[in-house]
Amino acid sequence: MIEIAGLSKRYGEKLAVDGLTFTVRPGTVTGFLGPNGAGKSTTMRMILGLDHPTGGDVRIDGRHYHELADPLTYIGALLDAKAVHGGRSARNHLLCLAQSNGIPARRVGEVLETVGLTAVARKKAKGFSLGMSQRLGIAGALLGDPRILMFDEPVNGLDPEGIHWIRGLMKSLAAQGRTVFVSSHLMSEMALTADHLVVIGQGRLLADTTMADFIERNSRSWVRIRTPDRERLLDALHTAGIAVVEAGDGLLEVDGGRPERIGELAARHQVVLHELSVRQSSLEDAFMRLTAQSVEYHAQPEPAGQSWGAHRIARTAAGPPAPKAAPLTTPTTPATAPTTTPTEG
Numbered sequence: 089m090i091e092i093a094g095l096s097k098r099y100g101e102k103l104a105v106d107g108l109t110f111t112v113r114p115g116t117v118t119g120f121l122g123p124n125g126a127g128k129s130t131t132m133r134m135i136l137g138l139d140h141p142t143g144g145d146v147r148i149d150g151r152h153y154h155e156l157a158d159p160l161t162y163i164g165a166l167l168d169a170k171a172v173h174g175g176r177s178a179r180n181h182l183l184c185l186a187q188s189n190g191i192p193a194r195r196v197g198e199v200l201e202t203v204g205l206t207a208v209a210r211k212k213a214k215g216f217s218l219g220m221s222q223r224l225g226i227a228g229a230l231l232g233d234p235r236i237l238m239f240d241e242p243v244n245g246l247d248p249e250g251i252h253w254i255r256g257l258m259k260s261l262a263a264q265g266r267t268v269f270v271s272s273h274l275m276s277e278m279a280l281t282a283d284h285l286v287v288i289g290q291g292r293l294l295a296d297t298t299m300a301d302f303i304e305r306n307s308r309s310w311v312r313i314r315t316p317d318r319e320r321l322l323d324a325l326h327t328a329g330i331a332v333v334e335a336g337d338g339l340l341e342v343d344g345g346r347p348e349r350i351g352e353l354a355a356r357h358q359v360v361l362h363e364l365s366v367r368q369s370s371l372e373d374a375f376m377r378l379t380a381q382s383v384e385y386h387a388q389p390e391p392a393g394q395s396w397g398a399h400r401i402a403r404t405a406a407g408p409p410a411p412k413a414a415p416l417t418t419p420t421t422p423a424t425a426p427t428t429t430p431t432e433g
């Protein structure tokens with residue numbers, strides 16, 4: 089277990105980590121998400137005692153990192169895949185780590201096998217691709233057979249087979265009851281791997297919740313309609329008490345995922361439909377909404393409005409709700425209230 093309490097880190101004027109409190113528990117993969125510069129790596133460095141906190145506390149199974157004898161046997165980490173002496177072979181690099189942590193040399197062969205580097209074990213690390221270096225870093229993390237594993241952006245540089253492999257590895261480590269803490273800035277990646285999510289932005293905690301809860305709160309669907317009989321359909325929808333928004337390009341949208349009622353209503357009023365489709369918001373969109381205020385480096389202005397930024401049609405009695413980002417901090421227990429409000433009877 090990793091316990092983080094009121095953790096802060098200041099670099100001069102920059103408050104990189106700002107009062108973070110959360111716990112990473114065993115038996116699950118916990119995804120650590122945040123946009124670039126959010127403070128993920130700084131937090132991970134403080135967990136490993138590589139950076140000194142300005143305030144707060146980090147404990148690994150109840151102890152500070154520097155209090156751990158043979159720390160690699162408690163917590164294994166991959167922070168920077170290229171932080172390896174390039175002149176050493178993969179095998180020698182791991183042997184040095186093993187010797188300094190009281191780990192038997194036979195583990196070196198085992199972890200090289202696990203990460204698929206046996207064939208290049210005697211090659212110098214400086215010749216490794218980023219993907220091979222990631223695998224070597226993961227081998228180093230696994231070396232001491234630790235109960236806690238921490239990976240900073242582990243899929244970086246891996247090919248699709250490698251990405252598939254690392255997902256499986258993380259899940260199997262968690263299934264063995266280990267604590268697995270993995271950072272990413274890709275929600276879509278975490279959705280496939282993590283059971284729990286800790287989201288930060290500009291060093292602050294934005295969400296600490298289960299993946300299932302995040303999906304339940306943020307999975308929205310709506311019905312998209314294209315019709316040449318726009319006015320007649322609007323009248324019919326209005327009379328039926330169904331709220332609708334105009335989404336530009338002549339498109340109409342109704343919150344919720346029940347196209348049957350709209351299709352039947354259109355048929356009753358002899359309205360021609362050119363499109364009636366159910367659309368689903370992506371978790372990546374939800375993550376971007378959650379962190380929108382805390383993105384440090386914008387490559388370009390905010391993208392032109394998703395449909396829900398579209399203006400509501402004045403004649404509707406009650407339009408569908410604006411999208412809700414997850415609350416600033418969410419409980420670890422599943423939520424009961426869905427974010428989508430039904431718009432029709």
Ligand SMILES: Nc1ncnc2c1ncn2[C@@H]1O[C@H](COP(=O)(O)OP(=O)(O)OP(=O)(O)O)[C@@H](O)[C@H]1O
Nearest residue numbers: 099102104122123124125126127128129130131273
């Ligand atoms: N040694 C340092 N000196 C000064 N500022 C630093 C230092 N390390 C990190 N920072 C700053 O602290 C903030 C958090 O950086 P950090 O690398 O922890 O973010 P991150 O979430 O890991 O980002 P990324 O996803 O881009 O790796 C950034 O603004 C960064 O510029």
